[in-house]
Amino acid sequence: MMLNVKSLRVRAVEVPLNKPVEAHIGKFTKWPFICIDIHTNQSIVGRSYIAPYLSEYVSSIISSINALFQKFIDREINPYQFFKEGMQSISLLGYKGIALYALAALDIAFWDAKAKSAGIPLANYLGGSLKPIKAYNSRGLWLIPLKDIAKEAEQLIKEGDFKAIKLRIGRESFQEDIEALNSIKKNLGDSISIMSDFNQCYNLPDAIKRCSLLDEMNFYWFEEPIRFDDYDGCSKLSKMFKTPFIIGENFHGPVDAKTALVSNASSMIMPDLMRIGGVSGWLKTAAIAETFNIPVSTHLFPEVSAHLMSVTPTADWLEWVDWSNPLLKSEYRVKNGNIIIPDVPGVGIEWNEENLEKYSLQID
Numbered sequence: 001m002m003l004n005v006k007s008l009r010v011r012a013v014e015v016p017l018n019k020p021v022e023a024h025i026g027k028f029t030k031w032p033f034i035c036i037d038i039h040t041n042q043s044i045v046g047r048s049y050i051a052p053y054l055s056e057y058v059s060s061i062i063s064s065i066n067a068l069f070q071k072f073i074d075r076e077i078n079p080y081q082f083f084k085e086g087m088q089s090i091s092l093l094g095y096k097g098i099a100l101y102a103l104a105a106l107d108i109a110f111w112d113a114k115a116k117s118a119g120i121p122l123a124n125y126l127g128g129s130l131k132p133i134k135a136y137n138s139r140g141l142w143l144i145p146l147k148d149i150a151k152e153a154e155q156l157i158k159e160g161d162f163k164a165i166k167l168r169i170g171r172e173s174f175q176e177d178i179e180a181l182n183s184i185k186k187n188l189g190d191s192i193s194i195m196s197d198f199n200q201c202y203n204l205p206d207a208i209k210r211c212s213l214l215d216e217m218n219f220y221w222f223e224e225p226i227r228f229d230d231y232d233g234c235s236k237l238s239k240m241f242k243t244p245f246i247i248g249e250n251f252h253g254p255v256d257a258k259t260a261l262v263s264n265a266s267s268m269i270m271p272d273l274m275r276i277g278g279v280s281g282w283l284k285t286a287a288i289a290e291t292f293n294i295p296v297s298t299h300l301f302p303e304v305s306a307h308l309m310s311v312t313p314t315a316d317w318l319e320w321v322d323w324s325n326p327l328l329k330s331e332y333r334v335k336n337g338n339i340i341i342p343d344v345p346g347v348g349i350e351w352n353e354e355n356l357e358k359y360s361l362q363i364d
């Protein structure tokens with residue numbers, strides 16, 4: 001029997017973060033999510049969530065999701081075809097921004113439904129295996145007081161026997177950044193990989209100064225020292241230092257990834273499941289990255305991203321955060337620094353209905 005789209009349920013929640021996000025982009029104590037259920041003509045329900053950062057924009061994104069969904073009602077679910085049509089239909093809005101987020105939300109749920117109808121995990125449905133996916137713990141080490149860094153790093157490593165963590169840098173003085181890094185190394189030794197994230201805090205001359213001073217410190221990567229879309233500037237920085245450069249969480253759709261890679265803007269990329277256009281957008285981007293032989297890491301959305309890393313030819317690190325755990329009936333397991341993809345049909349996201357109710361975000 002064909003698997004057809006029937007109806008959509010969209011719910012908005014705002015979940016408290018157990019560690020506030022404190023970065024150059026702002027301080028967040030809560031995180032908004034939009035949770036999607038796509039009901040079909042069978043008992044299968046396709047699920048997804050997106051997390052659009054700014055709770056005050058959630059209602060407009062939900063409107064976009066509802067508008068786009070009308071295109072697909074009563075049709076047989078064919079996610080790749082739907083993505084193509086969805087991109088065509090948002091072209092008047094520029095293929096980017098919240099219309100793309102809306103498409104991503106639906107796309108992920110369509111793929112989930114298809115994998116569920118095949119009775120296998122999404123990774124298998126896409127042709128990959130359920131191998132453990134190596135992950136770094138990204139859910140801490142924000143711009144917190146230096147005295148707290150070593151202890152927090154140790155906790156983050158212990159949480160899942162992680163082998164890598166990410167330190168946010170760009171403090172007042174570069175000595176403070178070095179002190180933060182040294183306090184981790186002193187405590188944990190050199191066997192841990194440490195990523196760094198600047199969250200686009202510098203202009204090009206300042207980034208050159210800072211990166212020069214940090215280039216000998218063995219960071220695994222320098223992430224977004226300057227505006228991500230200054231591809232010329234990124235390309236200059238990327239050539240200048242031996243520490244690899246990475247951008248990608250702000251790519252809106254696969255074409256941004258192509259443009260950045262053609263410009264040699266980065267030696268690694270880290271697409272974000274929502275901004276890249278869901279599963280379909282990710283698959284296209286992974287193929288582009290393979291042709292450039294560029295390592296691909298993930299940004300947020302660890303659950304679906306884990307499945308996708310299984311079929312990403314140049315997969316590198318998955319970014320682990322636990323922010324969505326309150327939404328989930330079963331949390332993904334972390335073992336020996338790896339994310340374990342659950343061996344259940346689809347993505348493995350089922351809602352914790354009680355918490356969806358509890359953290360419900362009231363919107364007009």
Ligand SMILES: [Mg+2]
Pocket residue numbers: 197199223224249
């Ligand atoms: Mg980042």
